Amino acid sequence: MIERKIELMWEMCQVTKLIEYTKTLGMKEKTEELKKRCKEEYGLEYNSVSMEKVEKFMSWMREGRAKFRGLQLKHYGPDYRGVHTRKTIEASEVFLKVPYDMIITPKSGKNTEIGKKILATKVKVNWDYLVFITIFLMTEMHNPNSKWKPYLDVYPRLASTFPIFYTEEEKSLLTGTPMLDHIASEYKMLSEEYNRLVTAIPEFEKFTEEEYIRNKILVVSRIFYVTLEGAGERIMVPLAGNIKYNTKICLIIIMKKLGKLIGNTLKKSLLL
Secondary structure, three states: OHHHHHHHHHHOOOHHHHHHHHHHOOOHHHHHHHHHHHHHHHOOOOOOHHHHHHHHHHHHHHHOOOEEOOEEEEEEEOOEEEEEEOOOOOOOOOOEEOOHHHOEOHHHHHOOHHHHHHHHHOOOOOOHHHHHHHHHHHHHHOOOOOOOHHHHOOOOOOOOOOHHHOOHHHHHOOOOOOHHHHHHHHHHHHHHHHHHHHHHOHHHHHOOHHHHHHHHHHHHOOOEEEEEOOEEEEEEOOOHHHOOOOOOOEEEOOOEEOOEEOOOEEEOOOOO
């Protein structure tokens, strides 16, 4: 009975609560085993701030009616993480279901105050779907009462693995390759876009240039291309965005809107 409860709590990612539970039962050996397991499976100490954020995020997903089993968010470093599974996932198996209201779309950004002004001013931006998703995320990051806080608390804050944010020392290793020109061109394009947004919408300046560029780059690495109601769309999906896989592996997510299923197989966009 107790072992079953322990496994159920672990499955629900109630790690800290579980370890405290085994402590109260005087199960010293089990407590130490769980601490070690936490470090191995999550890459975190059970009583750390980062682990607390992971637990709150997984709880938030379930409270939002997302359905998943055997998935866990593992940390590899301070700002690098991925989703692991504790069981073999069979071909065509549905391993994650996320309701529509937990999915971020360009429309999410268009409905923000700044998003509406971008539409009204018709300021020129590159890949508007990326811009609107980025604006939504940054708007919620600046909102201390955001309902998305559990998700944003485990969302990356650094982009040092992307060439555009390489250090000068790292860039020096690319000397003689066309990559340096590409990095400079990409940064120039994003910087000019930021300045156009600030000029057209002065309050956009509450977001720094670095913040805007960093978040837009991160969005590029985490969006999916899907078909919604007959039209192609780019979306971001909590938890799914951390899954590491190649373009041949599909992730199935069921989305519900207006009482009907509108989603099917999602494949990582080949454009990414």
